[in-house]
Amino acid sequence: MKTTRTLTAIAAITLSALALSGCAAGAPADTDGAPQSEQAAQPAQGFPRTVEIPAGRGGEAHSLTIEKEPQAIAALDYESAEVLAELGLADRLVLIPEAVLNPAIGGHVEELAEVPATFPVAMNLDTETVISAAPDLVVMSPRHGAESSIGAVLEQAGLPTLQLPDPWTGPSILAKNIDLIGQTTGTEDTAAALVTTIEDGLAQGAAKVAGSDAKDAPRVLVLTNQAGRPFATAGDAFPLHLLDLAGAASVSDELGMETTGPISAEQIVEAKPDGIVLIDMNGTGDRMYAELLANPAVATVPAAADDKLMRVTGREVQAMGLNSTVGGLETLTDWVATLG
Structure with missing residues (x-):
């Protein structure tokens, strides 16, 4: 039976972004047609290695040496x-957020269920628990503002x-983060192939004209239930x-919302979204949205009608979905076309 260590909080940390050109070597041959996550991680070469981490929201530019x-x-x-799971490294993970075991957002549930320790999502991460997992590499991204202090403690240890x-806020940052993780773990070729697959897929699934470039683009409200209640994605x-x-x-954007947060019925009526x-x-499906939509x-807003609602899972439209976002975008593009 798996032993689970429960942490009291989640950390946010900082990323290293590398130029993709530095690691865009050819992808390893796929002779059996198996997804990347089912293939063995490619042999790592060139350790010790030093990775250059650019400046970002998480801190100043610096170098990371992996012995x-x-x-x-x-x-x-x-x-x-x-x-890490998609790069074939699931069997090397010793600590992960427990939420990735939920198929609504996780695409490697069976593999990651074997990881010996998990922690719940929260605002602060118990660094002692991280240290007790005895990792020889910690990977973090900035999210809750504690990345500097947490990272410093881990490095001092x-x-x-x-x-x-x-943070993983858009496709370009997704590509850079994947690249960096590949460089750090010695799986840069597999990482480069993954980035190409995602970028090509998103390009093919996108509308001919982006919403930001279209004068009469359908206006859409995006809601998420990740906080245990409806939040507007912003x-x-x-x-x-x-x-x-x-x-x-x-x-x-029209409502002046700069960050994802609670939304009222009055705001939805004011916005009058097309979808x-x-x-x-x-x-949990629609359960957390039922009261708001009812x-x-x-209910007087046309977008609240069932044919104007688009239901998706987190892994279809969030960065952690990786390849699943390609199909998610295709579905979203087809749906948006019906709103015009």
């Missing part, structure tokens, strides 16, 4: 855990820590980048 190929990795955010400079969130690629505009996207981040005022 030997990582064998025990702690991933402190959803996306990093999913990327002698744990090599990949602090990604920026700011630089990954789903809004996909929405733009799909040819729609986010009404959260509403419901993101299921926890497998509000008499909201």
Whole structure:
């Protein structure tokens, strides 16, 4: 039976972004047609190695030296855990967020169920628990503002820590983060192939005209249930980048919302969106949206009609979905086309 260590909180940390040209070597041959996550990780070469981490929201530019190929990795955010699993390194993970075991957002549930320790999502991460997992590499991204202090503690403890400079907010940052994780773990060829697959897929699934470039783009409200109640997705969130690629505009911008947060029935009525996207981040479906959508005022908004609602899982429209976002964008683009 798996032993689970429960942490009291999640950390946010910083990323290292590398030029893709430095690692865009040819992808390994796929002779059996198996997905990348089912193939063995490619042999790592060139350790010790030094990776240059650019400046970002998580801190100043710096260098990270990895003395030997990582064998025990702690991933402190959803996306990093999913990327490491997709690169064939699931069996080297020793600590992950427990939420990636939910199929609504996780694409490697069976593999990651074997990881010996998990922690719940929260605002602060118990660094002692991370240290007790004995990782030889920690991967983190900035999210809750504690990345600097947490990263410093882990580094003082002698744990090599990949602090990604920026959170996973858009396709370009997704590509850079994947590249960096590949460089750090010695799986750069597999990482480059994954980036190409995602970028090509998103390009093919996008609308001919992005929402930000279209004068009459459908106006869409994107809701998420990740906080245990309906929140409006706003700011630089990954789903809004996909929405733009799909040819729609986010009404959260019109409402002056700069970050994802609570939304009232009055705000929905004021915005009068052409359509509403419901993101299921926890497998509860419409349950957390039912009361809001049943509000008499909201019910008068045409977008609240069932044929104007788009239901997606988190892994289809969030960065941790990786390849799943390709199919998610295709579905979103087809739906947006019906709103015109």
